[in-house]
Amino acid sequence: HLGTQGDDGGSWEGVSTGRLDKSQPLVCGHTAPVLDIEWCPHNDNIIASGSEDCTVMVWEVPDGGLVRPLTEPLVTLEGHSKRVGIVAWHPTAQNVLLSAGCDNAVLLWDVGSGQALVELRDLHPDTIHSVAWSHDGSRLCTSCRDRRVRVIEPRSGRVLAVSEKANPHEGSRPVRAVLLDDGKILTTGFSRMSERQVALWDPVRPRPLATQ
Template identity: 65%
Template sequence: MSRRVVRQSKFRHVFGQPVKADQMYEDIRVSKVTWDSSFCAVNPKFVAIIVESSGGGAFMVLPLAKTGRVDKNYPIVSGHTAPVLDIDWCPHNDNVIASASEDTTIMIWQVPDYVPMRNLTEPVVTLEGHSKRVGIVTWHPTARNVLLSAGGDNLIILWNVGSGEMLLVLDQMHSDLIYNVCWNRNGSLLLTTCKDKRLRVIDPRGRRVVAERLTPHEGMRPMRAVFTREGHIFTTGFTRMSQRELGLWDPKSFEEPIALQEMDTSNGVLLPFYDPDSSIVYLCGKGDSSIRYFEITDEAPYVHYLSTYSSKEPQRGMGFMPKRGLDVSKCEIARFFKLHERKCEPIVMTVPRKSDLFQDDLYPDTPGPEPALEADEWLLGKDAEPILVSLRDGYVPVKNRELRVTKKNILDNKPPTGPRRSHSSCDQRPTVEEVLEEVRSLRQMVQAQEKRISELENKLCKFTNGTD
């Protein structure tokens, strides 16, 4: 009598659990735009959700602790003139977020630690360079202020957000719409999937495609791809018969997959969320009501099915918390923020352990908030691995750090709209001394208000601590 050998893995019993009803975010009008992005971005301080809004595109930013029903007058971030398609938090500054829109622009926002009284309508910088809608934004993993955008004009543009300038434009590489873009761990390579059915590995600074695979999945519907920790490529796509499929590839020998598995018949694009610390990939289909997760190893069959978290309601989008935002005391290894039509529901993934001690094997040192490089160093060819932090004592987010832009907003270079001014009105411009004096008085006013806000925040903390 043969006995089936069960593969040993510390993640074999990972289970997902939704939070209690009072820890959800209720009464949020999630965007109805038909675009295959996750519509949600989270970090250890905030959850940001793309929402419906009249007169343009907007997203909402909530402090993680602001659970429960969201007031209908809650301030939103609303600077775009057309729907927002993608948002991404800066990995090196928890108060900075980038948004991409159908209005062809990318905007960078500084979100205060306190809840503002009015809508945020003035970005720190607006980046203009695309001629069609911008559907993808993603920050460089190790270089400060480097942002990537991809648009409907089939361009990939790399920006230095600190100066508001373009660093690189990757054109003539994609002949059709770009579905997704992913950095490798140190930010030296890019991975893209495209409507032309090609999977490309790109050296952005060399402006060349270093590896390419035609039809890793033969179906017509969109593919997604992410780099694994070892430099392999995990893909999701569709077969010719419209079955969903996942694959694992070695970019050094693209001809044959390391693994290829059929999943099910559904037309929802599978969004992969990969955790390099555990080498687990979570698959969330738009319109699905489940999250499937797999462990990627160097033993056959290489992509090992672990389990499925199932619920009754389908997801409209999904946010994925960075490792430093998790509760290590509860053996939490992942947290998702599932978007429903009118709410956001956190789902916690846990490894069942009885010990209260810190679990070293579950929490290796993970990328922290400090960049390893400056934008100029990266552009000149330098690479660096992420600067790691220990989660042994839990991670405490740093206080609000201001993003400084060293040149004027490039919007200021645009010609003025509306009726052209006459020469006589131009001649009445203020003198340099008057402008400097006004800047000085405004700066003093801002500093006084910041001091007052800080004092009130400290008082609020004392009140809160007193009631605990």
């Protein structure tokens, strides 16, 4: 199944692959366009959505899919002052959800209580382009508009490693970064000539091990 944003901006659709039925029920709750959604890895019926309305909503989709519009989220998470472009469930801990907004903040939520467990508000000087958990959830890897990649310990808020600025992806498009199981970092981006690039990093070194 897929989740797709609806044309009205504040809704999205949970649909099967293939041609979309125009009568497909929508998940409607946000008051502005939905920017990101992610299914929960621990419960196939739970999905989170982040929106330009500065909120994160968590939804429960019934077994068999939607037969009528879903308008009431399980919980609405409010803590960002600008639009929320990234949501990511913790890979091992249930009910823990990450959100990142254009307020340059990363928040970790207890979905059960609706409260923020951790607020990382001073680690990024500009818009966050991507956030990825390590496989065990002990670290985060982020890329930022300041053209740096950071490895962060979320519990303490400590930055464990940071890349050199604009190296090697010097193009204007956003850089994406993920943490690999062996602790290395894989980034994707563009050169100044708009050529696609992939780079492999060791977090203890400021420059990439390899670029292609």
